[in-house]
Amino acid sequence: MKNKATWIWYPGDFEISLFNRCMARRYERNVQITPFWRMDSHFVTVKFYANFVLGKEDRIYIKADGTFNIFIDKIGYIRDFKGYVDLGAGEYEMQILVNNVAALPCIYVEGEQLKSNKESFRVTCQDNVFYPAASWIFDSPDDSPNAYRLPVKETAYLKKEVKGGGILYDFGREMTACVRFDGAQAPVYCYYGESREEALDKEHSEQTDVVVPEKGIAATECTKAFRYLFALSERPYQELVAIEEAPDEPKCSFKCEDKKLQEIFDVSLYTFGLCKKEFILDGVKRDRWTWSGDVYQSALVNYYSHFDTEVVKRSLRALKGKDPINAHINHITDYTLYWILSLCDYYRYTADKEFIGEMLPWAEKYMNFLAGRADEDGFLYYHADDWMFIDWAPMDNRGITSFEQVLYAAALKGYAELCKVCGKDGRAYFEASEALWKKTVERFWREGRFLHGEIDGVQTGKVTRYANLFAVLYGFADKKMREDILRNVLLNPDVQAITTPYMKFYELKTMAEYGLYGEVMQSLRSYWGGMLVCGATTFWEAFDPAETGAEKYAMYGRRYGKSLCHAWGASPVYLLAAYVVGVMPKEGGFVCRPKLSVLPPFEFSCPIAGGKIKISYDGKKVLVEADGCNGELFFEKGSGFEEGSIEIESGKKYSFERVKVKVCRSV
Template identity: 40%
Template sequence: MKTLKKIILLLIFSGSVVQLSAQKASWIWYPGDFDIYMSNVMQNRRTERGSFFPVFWKMDSHYVLVDFHKEFNLSQPEEVKLFVEGTYNVKIDGQAISGFPKSIQIPAGKHKLSLKVYNQAHVPSIFVQGKTIVSDETWLSTFEDKEWIDASGKTSDKSGTTFVSAGSWNLNDPNQLPSQFKLPVIAQSAVKTEKINNGLLSDFGKETFGFIKVHGLKGKGRLSIYYGESKEEALSIDKCETLDNLDIDLQQKKDSIMPLSKAFRYVNFQPGNGVSADSVSMLYEYAPVTERGSFKSSDAELNKIYDVAKYTFHLNTREFFIDGIKRDRWVWSGDAYQSYLMNYYSFFDAPTVKRTLLAQRGKDPVTAHINTIMDYSFYWFLGIYDYYKFTGDQKFVQDIYPRMQSLMTYIDGRKNKNGLLEWMPGDWIFIDWADKLSKDGEVSFEQLLYARSLETMALCAKLANDTNGAAQYDQQAKALKAKIFELYWNQQKRALVHSRIDDKQTDNVTRYANMFGIFFDYFSPEQKLAVKENVLLNDKVAKITTPYMRFYELEALCAMGEQPYVLKEMKNYWGGMLKLGATSFWEEYNPDKKGTEHLEMYGRPFGKSLCHAWGASPIYLLGKYYLGVQPVTAGYQTYTIEPNLGGLAWMEGKVPTANGDISVYCSKKEIRVSSATGTGKLRFKSKSKPVIKNAEVKEISKGLFELTIEKGRDYEVRYTN
């Protein structure tokens, strides 16, 4: 380790200054390795009342020895600076350079630059900076180069090595090692402080996240800090979920920052005998994403719902998309899948989507479902194709496709005699937090997600140029879909039943498979109407109380044109949390609960997360189903805009894309649209022929009109609602 540290210090503090050129360099590593490493760091920060609380699943690690190379054709010689995290060697055209050079000269002509890096503690990484030679994702890497040497001493790399594109987070400061990566912080103060016992109770005004800073700390003894998303939690020194207990021995006053970031609104600061402090503040920790999406309407309550949803989502956007900021802070696949969709209508931060997908998947061999949850493996597949659809990034699909294949092979190997999936030892069938929700037998919801994942595999196989795989997965998907309707559709109940046990349908009908079947477009028009009436709008079918599944239930209703109904539901459900004082949206909300019952979960008085990513779904619903913007072909090359006021007098907003924003304003008499990307189709209903300047509108069916939207133009439509 001393040698490794010496090498790093020599490279970084050698006095050399990298002259940045027009070509931008970045730290690179074996793809997925830094994502896995950082997710391990983040997820193992979880504590419960001061105790370490590790994850439930297998954690992978980085490859400790990685080879990087790239070929260049230089018109003139070039000096290249080298920064490396690890012990390394350097080769030009297969010839090793002695020592640990921090700068090399590469002659004019065609050459191959190679670096091989070993690092057991951190991810082997390199930063290469020349005038034209720079490290980026065009470099190739391998963890197993399979080189051999012939009798002349020449090294060969033509022995079956698999090279893949390097990974990167766009960390472009050569003096900032990847292992030192941290999110930025901003100093903030409490909005109100009151004396409690020997200490202080500080209210920071709303749900937040960061490091508590104690000012003027002095003395010898115990310092205790109790955190609370609610005042009740912070005051409950025996039952609050998170706390800090530190032994202090300071002769002089000193400002001290707590070692771990926490979620809180209230902080109960209690110094023991012999310890004193002047005040507490915080360092707010955040992901530096850009808020690009927007929504505003004639309904003030809905506007607040949108703003709080966006704040909730930002808090849960960190190195990765996490579930909630107080308790787990883990990369749960089901939670993250919803975050991807919200992200496409708010930040449009593609790198965080990729990082999260890579971190969740880990490495081969596959020994369990992602997060050990069957449904969460399926959400992972769905997230990959959605990423391609919104971004157009085919290369990422091609890079991750082998990991998709190995996970699907694992899943295919766990089918029962009927070719269906059911619980096996080591599996967790989650679906939703719901009382008395059976997970026994062959659950229809799991089969539906399985079929959709096979369809996703077929689509991604085509993108990865795997023709045989595409045909195989497509055939599997079609066979499974047919089997689902043969085995689960109940003509009397006019819906899919929840499960089969001992090869027989159960009587139970739940919302889950039925609502997914609607927006998966698996039902016939007649079946959709039957499911809407008999399941989604039927109060006799068990209601959903988590924002997690309300997300999908309301999406299914929006997909069937029920925006007026969904608007009322959003105002009742998310508005209900706001009426109870929520400053971010919760993991679960049941309007039948009273008082501190809203804080309870998992058998603990403050177990519930009051800032949960899956609570932010109005972002997605309002962008996709009210502003009505969604891609048709990858990366918004083509897209549709189908505004639906849903009872609003007017609304306006922006939907971000990889190449700029799509802006929409809609009232009962006017629609205004502009776009920075692709070619769109604006579709809207009008009782009379609409008036549009300098553009042609087509009536595609009675009362339904369509206008082609070209990028860079502003469109104004006057119509009759």
């Protein structure tokens, strides 16, 4: 690493700068809509420092994005800079001050002996605090982080149809792409559709473009999300080509002969792949913004699907914003709490202490902010400035809701764990978590379930699923309470049903916690399978099987307001991998608890614990192989295999046969 030159910058500022670029890509037709929370700027002036020794003379090339100067302790400011500095053998301090309001200030330094990277340079925004410089993949002097773009490829449409004076193109699947009209000689009016109906509805389609040929090129600059494109022009053009931002290759695989299940998995994987851009987006068509509650779930999908830890870090860094912390992340109380919990998951799946160390001071600021929003009992209560979101469903979240308290208790416990990771004493947060949980039970646990909340000190009496699910999920509920919740809430059809895949995620996790894998599989098949029946090539923001025709595309009072490619629709990948195939990280290794009673014969592999696990089941035999990680395999009662656990070591192959367990070591 010391021997590689790379572009470097002030930690977090690449993300902040890129976030500004990416969050400005939401358009409703030709109306740009940027986020409604405070967007921050990179530091406009930063100074890089390197102390180094040259064993012999060296020519050091220096490049910067922004105006800059170079100061070397033994020389002073470098005048008449020609792109490099020649230094003789000796010990030096080099300072490079870069100024850039419009884009990220960053540098690239390369000599034979001095190379810019996070080991060689430290950086400050001139507030007397110094950090190791940050870097990523920009290892060539011509490859500045400010020019970062996702890779693209040309993609042809599947079929076209002349219709209503224009041409309707069908790409066969949802994608995010720019378009190019080769040979266009007049403006091309574009109406995009996630559905055929949307593309053809020129008045109401959510996304439009007018592509005006300039210097022989007629192409769009900002990607749109679509399967269909309805294009009209007064003069013919030769061809339409999509410039597609194709999803990364996934790192996990699930194969089975159950076509429905296979399709649910594949479409989930593809859906998440589309939403995983520079940051994790909620959906690719409508807001294209990064939301903490969505990132929390998506990150869990990602640990199995792509294991792209960089996109998780980027999203969490960008979401935290900059000082001063005086509002919730995305303006939503729950979303600040999920941000803390996202760090806990990140650590569980990556064991990356460095990033947790980087985020801990920010987590502390948010914990302080939360404490300042709590009443004397420690309850988070409604502030006019804070959105208590919970879920898209009928409910009144004014006053104090039980859900926010359970989630807060989880975040307090989570933060205490983060402190432990960093060798900091977080016991007070453990205690605060326990105290809050106790008070939450006292205040909201009535007749064997949590009530939704109180307004002006009076219980509304409404029961919702949320606090009940989370009390089980975050390990707060004891045995008796779990039984009550199962009976009175989870399996009680009188309690308001969940209709978003967002909360469906937690409901199914809870089902799995209770061992109700049959119900989980049934739900996957009916809910996600239901979308497939409607022709989904990606999973949706919300789905109600009762809706028919174009009605099912409506949301937020708009005919095509619903996002048909929404990251939280991708949770089957996680539910299948983590709960049904049952692969989870555990203390530096993994555990695998396959639910063979509900799984058809399958082959599965995914990244875990710094390595990879492969497991297959052909109805008779289970084969397991771990590469780069060790773990434990559990056969459960009723699986058809001998109940119990077996240690799995990296690099060895294991084979188990039904009824009696037989371990075959690899040669």
